[in-house]
Amino acid sequence: MDSSTTPRVIQLAEQIMADIAGRGLQSGDPYLGTADAARMLGVSTTSANRAMQLLVQRNVLSRRQKRGTFVADGIHGETQRTIDRVHLVVNNTYLATEGMMADGVIVGIQSVLPHAEIEFNHLPGSDDTAWVSELIAKTARSQQAEGFVLARSSLTSQRLFQASGLPTVIFGSRFPSIQALPSVDRDHIAAGRLLTTSLIEQGVKKLGVLMRSQVLPGDHPFLDSIWRTAAELGLTPSDLTIRFLPTDDQAVQHATRDLLHQQGANGLICRSQPLAESASKTIKASKQKRIQATPIVVSDVYSRNQAKLPWATIRTVDSSESIGAKLAEILVEQAQGNAPEIAVRRLDVQLSNPPT
Incomplete structure (x- = not known):
């Protein structure tokens, strides 16, 4: 993914990882605090903190209360970071008229992430900017690795999740200009x-x-x-x-x-x-x-x-369980710091006639 489509927070996180490598730091070594990292990056403390929180999510950094920031096991791939909680973000209006996500999709997600907690988050039907921003901020503060599956999401929510750098996959279509978020969509x-x-x-x-x-x-x-x-x-x-x-x-x-x-x-x-x-x-x-x-x-x-x-x-053609597994695999790829190989995965479809 080129820098023009890479969210700023991910670019900063990559700079921090390069700095860690350049210093020759190993797992358990202390690292810069937020203020020092901001000076090193030439950005605000808010931007630096977001990038560092993203690396905490990826298990590259760990933050210990009153002790500071340390390099974690994930810096050299010594542990494979997974997802502790999957947020299924569904538009409230769609939920009321067309129902919940198919049970098989959830089963498929848990086949890949058997220990992950599954949480439904219901997007408001109208302006969702404040709601999504709060959800992202809450997740960034979490010590757990969390990922998001967006169903019938708005352009605003897609842009906010794209900018967050958090593991996110769209279950549906990407809006024009959304290039950094992967999607799984029917043909x-x-x-x-x-x-x-x-x-x-x-x-x-x-x-x-x-x-x-x-x-x-x-x-x-x-x-x-x-x-x-x-x-x-x-x-x-x-x-x-x-x-x-x-x-x-x-x-x-x-x-x-x-x-x-x-x-x-x-x-x-x-x-x-x-x-x-x-x-x-x-x-x-x-x-x-x-x-x-x-x-x-x-x-x-x-x-x-x-x-x-x-x-x-x-x-x-794919079962709902298979689709759920695809969604989970994409989240795991992102949690481990990898961009999905295929940005948009098209699901083959077929016509099913009613029983005679």
């Missing part, structure tokens, strides 16, 4: 292609697409793929109508009626399970057989009873 291009192809192969000539009102980075390649696939299969721009909607049952049902009756859509792509559930109510309530026969396909499904869903849905 949204393949998802859009599979869903669109499925409907058109069923004879659908006009597509309605129901999206969440909050647009996240993964929505862009998803929609691009729908447009591109529809065009490749013979549809025109006027054959596709998109609506961005809050997770409100009445609003989604009203928009669905408009798509079916006014726009002439005869097939629906729903970005989330709640959108599909509301749209399905409108279809079932119709007295027109044409409307009742409208097929629905769904992109994002997190229900524990996935096998019972009545629609074709996108699923990852």
Whole structure:
């Protein structure tokens, strides 16, 4: 990772490690205090303290009350630092409408980190700057090695975690300009292609697409793929109508009626399970057989009873346990001071048809 994308706190931590090596210090040797380290680095004591706290997290430094700062075992890789606590940071609004992270993901995390404590942190639905800043500050003061998994995170929170230098992985898509945080994300291009192809192969000539009102980075390649696939299969721009909607049952049902009756859509792509559930109510309530026969396909499904869903849905080829293990492995890499080899890991997806 070049210096232009490396968070400042990590650059300072690397300078401290170079200074330790240059002095020939070994595990157990005393090191500079915060004020002296700040002078050596040419930065404020606050910046120096953050870098030193990061090295405490990595087991390169240890701080002993009233005794000072010492070089720890991790300076020469004598011990492999792991993660003591994993924070699963989930947006409160998303949690309320679409549910908790799949249990299998947590099982997968613990398969790699069997002794780690798992803690859910619920991001506020609106401005999360102060909340995230406090969580990062609290973690920086901890003597434990802690890591973060961000689900449906905001640009603000991604930027703050990127700047912190703490082990962090995005479970989802990175916003533009976020280059130093690794992510594990589904293949949204393949998802859009599979869903669109499925409907058109069923004879659908006009597509309605129901999206969440909050647009996240993964929505862009998803929609691009729908447009591109529809065009490749013979549809025109006027054959596709998109609506961005809050997770409100009445609003989604009203928009669905408009798509079916006014726009002439005869097939629906729903970005989330709640959108599909509301749209399905409108279809079932119709007295027109044409409307009742409208097929629905769904992109994002997190229900524990996935096998019972009545629609074709996108699923990852990897199990949720395997995905959780990938997330944990990335955190461990960072805790040991290594940048992940692959910045963005794309999860292959497949179309799962409902039971007949």
